[in-house]
Every structure is written in C-alpha cells, then in structure tokens.
Amino acid sequence: xxxxxxxxxxxxxxxxxxxxxxxxxxxxxxxxxxxxxxxxxxxxxxxxxxxxxxxxxxxxxxxxxxxxxxxxxxxxxxxxxxxxxxxxxxxxxxxxxxxxxxxxxxxxxxxxxxxxxxxxxxxxxxxxxxxxxxxxxxxxxxxxxxxxxxxxxxxxxxxxxxxxxxxxxxxxxxxxxxxxxxxxxxxxxxxxxxxxxxxxxxxxxxxxxxxxxxxxxxxxxxxxxxxxxxxxxxxxxxxxxxxxxxxxxxxxxxxxxxx
Amino acid sequence: xxxxxxxxxxxxxxxxxxxxxxxxxxxxxxxxxxxxxxxxxxxxxxxxxxxxxxxxxxxxxxxxxxxxxxxxxxxxxxxxxxxxxxxxxxxxxxxxxxxxxxxxxxxxxxxxxxxxxxxxxxxxxxxxxxxxxxxxxxxxxxxxxxxxxxxxxxxxxxxxxxxxxxxxxxxxxxxxxxxxxxxxxxxxxxxxxxxxxxxxxx
Numbered sequence: 001x002x003x004x005x006x007x008x009x010x011x012x013x014x015x016x017x018x019x020x021x022x023x024x025x026x027x028x029x030x031x032x033x034x035x036x037x038x039x040x041x042x043x044x045x046x047x048x049x050x051x052x053x054x055x056x057x058x059x060x061x062x063x064x065x066x067x068x069x070x071x072x073x074x075x076x077x078x079x080x081x082x083x084x085x086x087x088x089x090x091x092x093x094x095x096x097x098x099x100x101x102x103x104x105x106x107x108x109x110x111x112x113x114x115x116x117x118x119x120x121x122x123x124x125x126x127x128x129x130x131x132x133x134x135x136x137x138x139x140x141x142x143x144x145x146x147x148x149x150x151x152x153x154x155x156x157x158x159x160x161x162x163x164x165x166x167x168x169x170x171x172x173x174x175x176x177x178x179x180x181x182x183x184x185x186x187x188x189x190x191x192x193x194x195x196x197x198x199x200x201x202x203x204x205x206x207x208x209x210x211x212x213x214x215x216x217x218x219x220x221x222x223x224x225x226x227x228x229x230x231x232x233x234x235x236x237x238x239x240x241x242x243x244x245x246x247x248x249x250x251x252x253x254x255x256x257x258x259x
Numbered sequence: 260x261x262x263x264x265x266x267x268x269x270x271x272x273x274x275x276x277x278x279x280x281x282x283x284x285x286x287x288x289x290x291x292x293x294x295x296x297x298x299x300x301x302x303x304x305x306x307x308x309x310x311x312x313x314x315x316x317x318x319x320x321x322x323x324x325x326x327x328x329x330x331x332x333x334x335x336x337x338x339x340x341x342x343x344x345x346x347x348x349x350x351x352x353x354x355x356x357x358x359x360x361x362x363x364x365x366x367x368x369x370x371x372x373x374x375x376x377x378x379x380x381x382x383x384x385x386x387x388x389x390x391x392x393x394x395x396x397x398x399x400x401x402x403x404x405x406x407x408x409x410x411x412x413x414x415x416x417x418x419x420x421x422x423x424x425x426x427x428x429x430x431x432x433x434x435x436x437x438x439x440x441x442x443x444x445x446x447x448x449x450x451x452x453x454x455x456x457x458x459x460x461x
Contacts (some may be wrong), residue, residue, distance in 0.1 A: 011421075039450075045396050046453050053400050054407075059306035063320045067302060067327045122423040189422055224300030242300070243424055253368055 001029040003036055010040045014047070015164075051188055112205025112229065115238065116220045118176050119227045123193045123240035124174070126184060131170030132191060133184050142172040147181050155181035155196035156235055159254040165192070175238065176202060185251060192241035192251060199236030205229060210249065212237075213256035219245065228252050285340055298330060298343050304423045305351055311407055311415055322358075326351040345429040350434055352416055391404050391457060398456050406455040414448035 006029050012018045012028050028035050126132050135146040147155055150172045159216065161167030168184040180197035208216035210228065217230030217237075226248050228239040239252050305326060309319035329350050398406075407415055413434060420430055430441045 007450070008442045011446065011449070012442070042392060042395060042453055043449060045392060046449055049396065049398055049403065049456075050418075053398065054422070055400050056404050057303075057307050057310060059302045059323065060316070060320065063306065063323060064302060066324060067300060070324075071332065138435065176426070188424055232335055244426065247424075 002032060002122075003026045003029075006030065006033070006036050007039055010043055011047075012035070014040070014044060047188075054189075056189055061241075079196055093172075107123045111239070112203065112218060112220065114203050115176070115205070116222050116227045119195065119207070119238040119240045120222050120225045122173060122182075122238075123225060124173060124197060126171075126182065126193045127191060130216065133182075134171035136169045142181065146170060147172070151181055153198060153235065154234065155183075157181075157183060157196060157255055159251075161185060162254075163216055163252050165254070174237070187241070187243045187251070189249050190241055190243045192239065192243060192248065194255065195240075197236050197238075197239040199231045199234055202236060204231065204236075210252075212249075215256055217252065219249070221245075230256075230258050263434055292323065298327070298347060301344050301347055305346075305347060307423070308416065308419055309350065309351060309355075311404075311419055312352075312406055322351060324356060325354055329354065340431065342429060345425065345432040348416075348420060348425070348429075348433045349435070352412075355412060395453060395456055401454060402459040405459045406452055409455050410448060410451060413444065414451060416453060417441065417445045418448045 006026055007016060009022055009026055010030075015024060018026065030040060033043075036161075115204065135143055141160070143160075144155065144157070147170065159165075165185045165187055168186055168191070170184065171182045172181045173180050175195045175197040178197050180195040183194040183196070185192040185194065205220070207217040208218045210217040212221050212228070212229070212230045213232070215230045215232045217228050220227050220229070226239055226245050227240050228237075228248055230237050230252070231233055237252075237255065239255070241248055301325065305323050306319055309322040309326075310316065313319045313322060326347060330347055360402060407418070417434065418461070420433060425433070427438045427441045427445075430445070431438045434441065434444070435446070
C-alpha cells in the first residue's frame with residue numbers, strides 16, 4: 001500500500017469502519033512507515049482537538065421560532081365554503097378525539113412508544129441544561145459512587161468510557177415516574193445519554209430483537225433521535241442520541257453486565 | 260494562504276431584518292407537505308455549518324432560513340425514504356455556492372475557484388517531531404475557527420459535516436461527488452487544517 005492511499009484511510013481505520021482487506025493492508029503498512037505513523041498521530045490529535053475545543057453553537061431562538069413558524073404553516077389550498085364548514089366540523093371532531101387521546105394517552109399508545117417519547121424528552125432536557133452533568137467524570141469509579149444515597153438502587157454500569165465514547169459524567173434524573181441514574185457519554189460532537197432505572201411496571205415494547213450483551217433490546221427512532229431500550233434483571237436501560245444507529249449499538253454493547 | 264471568506268447573503272432575502280422575513284406565496288400554494296417534521300431537528304447543525312461558511316451570525320441565519328424555505332417549496336420533489344439530513348445540507352451548500360458565484364460576477368468578487376486553488380497549492384508535509392504535535396494539541400477555539408475559515412468552502416464543509424456525524428454516503432450526496440472522492444477530500448482537508456492550525460497556534 002502506498003502512503004497516499006494509506007493516509008486517506010487512517011480516519012476510517014481509527015473509527016473501525018474499514019473493510020477487512022483494507023484494514024489488513026493498513027495494519028501491515030503503518031507500523032513500518034514512520035511518516036504514516038506520525039500522520040496518524042497528528043490526525044488523531046486533530047480529532048480530539050475538534051471534539052474538545054471547537055465551539056458547538058446552537059441556532060438562535062429567534063431563528064428557531066421563525067423557521068418553525070414557517071414550517072408549521074399549512075400547505076392547504078383554499079377551500080370552498082362548503083368544504084371549509086365540513087373541515088371545521090372535522091376539526092372539532094378531531095379536537096375531541098385528541099382530548100380523549102391526551103386524557104388516556106398513556107394507555108392508548110402502542111407498547112414502548114411512551115418510553116421512547118420519554119427517553120427523547122429526557123435526553124433533550126439533558127442537552128439543554130447549562131451543565132449536562134452534576135458530577136464530572138474522572139472515570140466510572142468516580143461517577144458510580146456518587147449515586148450512593150441519591151438512588152434506591154445501584155445502577156449496574158461497568159463501562160467507564162473509552163477513546164470512542166468518553167464518559168462525561170452523571171446526574172440523577174427522572175424516567176417516567178421514577179428516579180434514574182443518568183450517564184452522559186460523547187461521540188465526536190454528539191452527546192449520548194444513558195438512563196438506568198427500575199424496570200418494573202413500565203410499558204416496555206412487545207418486541208425486543210436487538211442483541212445487547214445477554215439482553216434483548218428494542219431500537220426505535222423518534223424526531224431524529226435513536227432510542228435503544230432494554231432490560232437486564234430488575235433494571236431498565238434507555239440509551240438516546242442523534243448519533244448513527246451503529247454507534248449507539250456499539251456503545252450499548254459495552255454497557256451491560258455491570259459490576 | 261487563502262483568506263477567511265465572508266460573503267453577504269442579504270440578497271437572498273426580500274427585505275427587512277432576518278426575523279421579519281416572509282417567503283410566503285410560492286410555498287403556500289403547494290397542496291400538501293410530504294416533508295417530515297424531523298427536518299427541523301437539523302436546525303442547529305445547519306446553523307453551525309452556515310456560520311462557518313459565512314463567518315457571520317446574521318448571514319448564517321439568512322442562509323438557514325432560505326435553506327428551509329427552499330426545502331419547503333421543493334417538498335414535493337423529496338422522495339419517500341430519501342435522506343432529509345443530507346438533502347438539507349446539500350440545499351444549504353448549493354445556496355452558498357450560488358451566492359459566491361453571483362459575487363464572483365461582481366467587479367470586486369472573489370471566487371470559490373480562488374479558494375480551491377489556494378487549497379490545492381498547499382504542500383502537505385507530515386508534522387515534524389513532537390514539538391509540532393504538542394503545538395497542535397495546544398490550539399484553542401479561536402485558532403481552530405481561524406484555521407477553518409482559511410479553508411475552501413468545500414474543505415470546511417467536508418470537515419465539519421464529518422464531525423457532525425454524516426456518513427461518507429451522506430457527504431457524497433451533499434457535495435455531489437463519489438464516496439471515493441469524499442474520502443480523499445476529507446483526508447486532504449484535514450491535512451490542510453492541521454498545517455494551518457500550526458500557523459495559528461503559535
């Protein structure tokens with residue numbers, strides 16, 4: 001393999017997304033090539049620098065309101081008077097139906113939908129806090145003891161973050177009607193929130209087909225966020241982020257079997 | 260070295276400040292909206308790219324508003340199952356390039372071609388020793404933003420959208436090129452960024 005080709009592949013190599021033949025070729029070339037090794041170290045430093053120090057601006061609220069207002073404007077063509085009346089009646093009926101849905105929504109939703117919506121809302125709450133975590137991470141052995149006395153269960157999470165998913169810290173939050181341990185991980189510029197809570201009495205999804213360690217989970221997408229839900233013993237887990245599905249599954253596979 | 264490129268996008272808008280812009284008639288005539296409301300979830304990421312492309316908050320807001328207005332107006336052409344994120348970024352990038360082209364045709368315009376030439380003229384050499392590596396690690400936010408602003412628009416786009424988590428396939432859709440070209444562009448753009456960062460992080 002030539003250095004020119006090797007250098008275009010270094011980033012994908014570090015992210016583990018290279019095909020097996022290319023990975024094998026690179027693993028032969030790089031250890032023997034000082035120039036490529038140095039290039040890899042420099043590019044790795046650039047990744048860390050960008051993730052750590054590049055300001056992550058949010059759109060101003062005025063822009064958010066302006067775009068949302070335009071987006072919500074109806075496309076509807078002008079209606080004849082008769083159709084407009086019919087539409088009003090229909091709207092009233094819809095309003096009544098929605099009221100019923102809101103009043104009884106918890107039970108009317110398909111199993112798991114409530115938990116998915118809750119997970120996304122709770123993740124957004126974490127993102128919008130001035131400080132997403134209450135205890136900064138110095139590793140899992142600093143974060144887990146912090147929960148003692150704050151929760152009536154021990155969150156079984158042994159994964160303390162790595163280069164791909166550094167642990168940012170933790171906090172105590174709520175999931176539906178109960179307290180939850182909240183762990184915040186990072187993937188490049190994205191935050192990933194893990195909620196750990198008592199599993200009993202929640203409307204879990206009926207189908208769980210994702211393999212997460214020894215457990216089986218459910219992957220859903222809502223409003224652009226991916227949510228992985230799974231149970232392990234008495235505890236429930238919800239992992240939420242807007243990262244790629246594969247990244248979320250990779251992180252999920254590292255979390256269970258906490259000790 | 261290419262200079263930071265700030266380009267006014269005010270001509271994209273009818274009149275008045277950003278908050279009072281109205282795009283009404285042409286999009287209201289559409290019979291239905293097939294666009295997912297999830298399109299709004301990408302607002303922050305679109306704003307970040309727009310801010311890095313234009314170098315100005317107000318221009319970035321104009322560019323994002325126009326992006327959504329175009330997406331809304333073109334909604335009927337958006338196919339079911341298409342990737343709305345890549346589609347929005349493609350609209351934003353194309354709007355920015357159109358603005359550049361119009362500016363190029365003005366008497367005092369600079370062109371994207373100038374930027375690309377400047378990028379292509381950079382001789383890439385590996386960092387020399389640990390001292391340069393340490394200097395790179397010690398760069399601060401201002402250094403990064405200045406170094407990014409010195410890249411061509413497409414180099415900035417590919418670096419930033421990769422950081423936002425877009426896949427190579429999505430990047431290819433945004434930039435209108437092959438996945439292979441995305442790999443080489445991303446690699447070269449990051450190498451140029453490292454070189455420029457050493458200039459700024461002194």
